[in-house]
Amino acid sequence: xxxxxxxxxxxxxxxxxxxxxxxxxxxxxxxxxxxxxxxxxxxxxxxxxxxxxxxxxxxxxxxxxxxxxxxxxxxxxxxxxxxxxxxxxxxxxxxxxxxxxxxxxxxxxxxxxxxxxxxxxxxxxxxxxxxxxxxxxxxxxxxxxxxxxxxxxxxxxxxxxxxxxxxxxxxxxxxxxxxxxxxxxxxxxxxxxxxxxxxxxxxxxxxxxxxxxxxxxxxxxxxxxxxxxxxxxxxxxxxxxxxxxxxxxxxxxxxxxxxxxxxxxxxxxxxxxxxxxxxxxxxxxxxxxxxxxxxxxxxxxxxxxxxxxxxxxxxxxxxxxxxxxxxxxxxxxxxxxxxxxxxxxxxxxxxxxxxxxxxxxxxxxxxxxxxxxxxxxxxxxxxxxxxxxxxxxxxxxxxxxxxxxxxxx
Amino acid sequence: xxxxxxxxxxxxxxxxxxxxxxxxxxxxxxxxxxxxxxxxxxxxxxxxxxxxxxxxxxxxxxxxxxxxxxxxxxxxxxxxxxxxxxxxxxxxxxxxxxxxxxxxxxxxxxxxxxxxxxxxxxxxxxxxxxxxxxxxxxxxxxxxxxxxxxxxxxxxxxxxxxxxx
Numbered sequence: 001x002x003x004x005x006x007x008x009x010x011x012x013x014x015x016x017x018x019x020x021x022x023x024x025x026x027x028x029x030x031x032x033x034x035x036x037x038x039x040x041x042x043x044x045x046x047x048x049x050x051x052x053x054x055x056x057x058x059x060x061x062x063x064x065x066x067x068x069x070x071x072x073x074x075x076x077x078x079x080x081x082x083x084x085x086x087x088x089x090x091x092x093x094x095x096x097x098x099x100x101x102x103x104x105x106x107x108x109x110x111x112x113x114x115x116x117x118x119x120x121x122x123x124x125x126x127x128x129x130x131x132x133x134x135x136x137x138x139x140x141x142x143x144x145x146x147x148x149x150x151x152x153x154x155x156x157x158x159x160x161x162x163x164x165x166x167x168x169x170x171x172x173x174x175x176x177x178x179x180x181x182x183x184x185x186x187x188x189x190x191x192x193x194x195x196x197x198x199x200x201x202x203x204x205x206x207x208x209x210x211x212x213x214x215x216x217x218x219x220x221x222x223x224x225x226x227x228x229x230x231x232x233x234x235x236x237x238x239x240x241x242x243x244x245x246x247x248x249x250x251x252x253x254x255x256x257x258x259x260x261x262x263x264x265x266x267x268x269x270x271x272x273x274x275x276x277x278x279x280x281x282x283x284x285x286x287x288x289x290x291x292x293x294x295x296x297x298x299x300x301x302x303x304x305x306x307x308x309x310x311x312x313x314x315x316x317x318x319x320x321x322x323x324x325x326x327x328x329x330x331x332x333x334x335x336x337x338x339x340x341x342x343x344x345x346x347x348x349x350x351x352x353x354x355x356x357x358x359x360x361x362x363x364x365x366x367x368x369x370x371x372x373x374x375x376x377x378x379x380x381x382x383x384x385x386x387x388x389x390x391x392x393x394x395x396x397x398x399x400x401x402x403x404x405x406x407x408x409x
Numbered sequence: 410x411x412x413x414x415x416x417x418x419x420x421x422x423x424x425x426x427x428x429x430x431x432x433x434x435x436x437x438x439x440x441x442x443x444x445x446x447x448x449x450x451x452x453x454x455x456x457x458x459x460x461x462x463x464x465x466x467x468x469x470x471x472x473x474x475x476x477x478x479x480x481x482x483x484x485x486x487x488x489x490x491x492x493x494x495x496x497x498x499x500x501x502x503x504x505x506x507x508x509x510x511x512x513x514x515x516x517x518x519x520x521x522x523x524x525x526x527x528x529x530x531x532x533x534x535x536x537x538x539x540x541x542x543x544x545x546x547x548x549x550x551x552x553x554x555x556x557x558x559x560x561x562x563x564x565x566x567x568x569x570x571x572x573x574x
Contacts (some may be wrong), residue, residue, distance in 0.1 A: 015420055059542060063543040071559065072559045103435075167503075230518040231462060231515065231517065233463070233465075251492050340433060342421070342435075343436060343485060345465075354466060356485065367470045371465060371466045371485075374516055375524075376521070379517070
C-alpha cells in the first residue's frame with residue numbers, strides 16, 4: 001500500500017485510485033478445479049468486487065516426477081513420457097526427444113526424415129494453436145468458434161493415427177527416424193488437408209478476428225511488455241506477441257528448417273488479442289512450411305542406420321541372427337550410449353522446449369531435465385492479471401496456453 | 410560467433426575465475442566456483458559484446474560419488490545477439506549446499522531456483538520466496554537426490570539382475 005492515502009499500489013506496480021475500490025475485499029479460489037482454468041492449477045485471488053488486487057499461484061497438482069522416471073528408463077522408453085508434457089502437440093515433444101538422443105549418438109538422419117519430421121511437427125503446431133485460439137473464443141463467450149476447428153484438428157489426428165496409431169499421446173517415431181514411411185492413406189489425407197484447410201481456417205478465423213465483441217474483450221487484456229516478457233523468460237508465441245521475434249527454428253535451425261521460407265509473426269502490445277493474432281498467423285505459416293516440405297519431400301530411407309536403437313522388422317527378427325540380437329538389446333534397454341551431455345531445443349507449441357541430457361553410458365540417462373516453456377512463463381501470470389477483472393484473468397490464462405502437463409512435468 | 414571465439418572472449422573477460430572450460434558436443438561448458446557464479450553470470454550478462462541476455466534453464470545434478478562436489482548447479486545461458494549458448498556449472502558440497510540466487514539478474518530464475526531447491530535441496534541465497542513448488546510443502550526430503558530409489562526396494566516380484574540394472 002502506498003503512503004499516499006488516496007492511492008493503492010498493486011504488486012505489479014500498477015497504481016489505483018482508492019475511489020475505484022469498494023473496500024469490500026474477498027479472497028476467492030480460482031481453481032484448482034474451476035472449469036475456466038482448463039487444467040489443474042490454483043490461483044488464490046484477492047478481489048475487490050471484480051477487480052483483482054493480488055494473486056498467489058499454486059502449481060504441481062499433476063506432478064508425475066518425469067525427470068526421476070527418466071533416470072530409470074532406457075532411452076526409447078522415455079518417448080511416452082514426453083507425450084505427456086504438452087499433450088496438445090505431443091509429436092513435437094517426441095521428435096524433439098529423438099533429436100536430442102541423436103545428437104548424443106551423433107547420428108546424422110537422412111534428409112527425408114528431416115522433412116517428414118517437419119511435416120509432423122508443423123501439423124502438431126497447427127493442432128496446438130487451433131485449440132488455444134478456439135479456447136480464447138470459448139472464454140469470451142463464443143462456443144461456436146470452439147467447435148469449428150475441431151473438425152480440422154480431427155483431420156490432423158487422423159494423420160497421426162496413420163503414422164503411429166494413436167491420437168493424443170502419440171509416442172511417434174523412433175530414435176533415428178520413423179518406424180514406417182508415410183503410407184498411401186497418409187499421402188491422400190495430407191494432400192486433402194493441404195487443399196481444404198486454408199478455406200476452413202479462414203472461415204473460422206473470420207468468426208473471431210474482426211469480431212467486435214471478441215476484439216473488445218481481448219484487446220488490452222493481460223498485456224505484457226517485451227522487456228517484462230524477456231525478464232520472465234517468455235519464449236514462443238507469447239513472446240512474439242510482445243514484439244520479440246525469437247524463434248528456435250530460425251536462430252538454431254534443426255531438422256532442416258533452414259530450407260524453408262516462412263515468416264515469424266510478431267505482435268505489438270503483448271495482450272490477449274496479439275497472442276491470438278500471432279498464433280493465427282503461425283498456423284498459416286505452418287501450413288506454408290508443410291506445403292514446401294511435402295512438395296520437396298526427398299526420396300530415400302525413412303530412418304538412419306542406427307541398429308542399436310532402431311527396432312528391426314519383425315520378419316528379420318525371426319530370420320536373421322543380427323536383427324534378433326538388436327531386437328533383444330533394444331527391448332531390454334541394453335543399447336550402448338556414449339558418455340556425454342547435450343542440450344537440444346525445439347520450437348514447441350508454447351516456446352523453446354529443451355532437453356538437457358546427461359549420459360554416464362548407462363542404460364538410462366544419468367539426468368534428464370526438460371525446459372518446459374509453460375512452467376517458466378506461467379510465473380508472470382499474477383503480474384499480468386493484477387488490476388484487471390476476473391473475466392480478463394480467464395482469457396489471459398487461456399491465451400498464454402498453459403498446459404498443466406507441461407507446467408507440472 | 411563460434412565456440413572457440415567465445416572461449417577466447419571468456420578467457421580475457423573472466424581470467425582466473427574459470428576453473429575448467431571444455432566444448433561438449435556443440436556447447437561450451439565452463440566450470441566456475443560456487444562463490445563466483447553470480448558475479449560471472451552478471452559479467453556475462455552486462456558485457457556489451459557477449460550480452461548473455463537470456464537465462465534458458467537452471468537445474469541441479471547429483472553426483473553422490475564426488476566428495477565435496479556432490480551437487481552441481483547448471484546454468485544454461487543464451488546470447489541472442491551472437492546466437493550462441495553457454496553452459497555454466499558450479500559444484501557444491503552435500504553439506505548445506507548454498508549459492509547466490511540469480512533472481513536480481515533474471516526474474517525468470519525465481520521458479521527455476523525454487524524447482525532446483527525442491528528437488529535437490531540447494532539453497533539459493535537472497536531468493537525472494539524459496540519454497541517448494543511442485544512437491545507438497547510438508548515433504549521432508551528432496552526427491553531427485555540419487556539416494557532415493559525410484560522403485561520400492563522391498564518388491565520381490567522384480568529382479569533387477571535380469572534387466573541389466
